[in-house]
Amino acid sequence: MINKTLMKKMLETSNKSKFAIYWLIRKKREEYNKLISREEAAYLVALDMGIDIYQYIPKEKVDELRSLVLKVPTIKVIKGKVQESPKRKRREVSRH
Numbered sequence: 324m325i326n327k328t329l330m331k332k333m334l335e336t337s338n339k340s341k342f343a344i345y346w347l348i349r350k351k352r353e354e355y356n357k358l359i360s361r362e363e364a365a366y367l368v369a370l371d372m373g374i375d376i377y378q379y380i381p382k383e384k385v386d387e388l389r390s391l392v393l394k395v396p397t398i399k400v401i402k403g404k405v406q407e408s409p410k411r412k413r414r415e416v417s418r419h
Contacts, residue, residue: 325348325362329369329374329379333368333369336372351364359391363388
């Protein structure tokens with residue numbers, strides 16, 4: 324269950340709706356391939372918002388969350404090629 328005081332702080336800090344914050348939490352869970360709980364995802368979203376989450380989490384969860392923060396989520400591969408920018412032609416300057 325998501326900490327109510329943390330949710331209130333997230334609403335105040337971000338100026339987003341509750342729906343938008345729950346959407347961010349869902350997206351964060353997807354980043355971690357749903358290997359983390361909604362509660363853990365909420366802590367990570369709050370951390371992304373710049374909120375000091377350590378006053379909201381139970382002491383037993385601190386080490387667990389630190390390990391999550393240190394893990395890199397799955398990187399998505401973008402299909403397609405990078406196009407080089409076209410080379411510009413130099414203008415010829417006539418000297419008289």
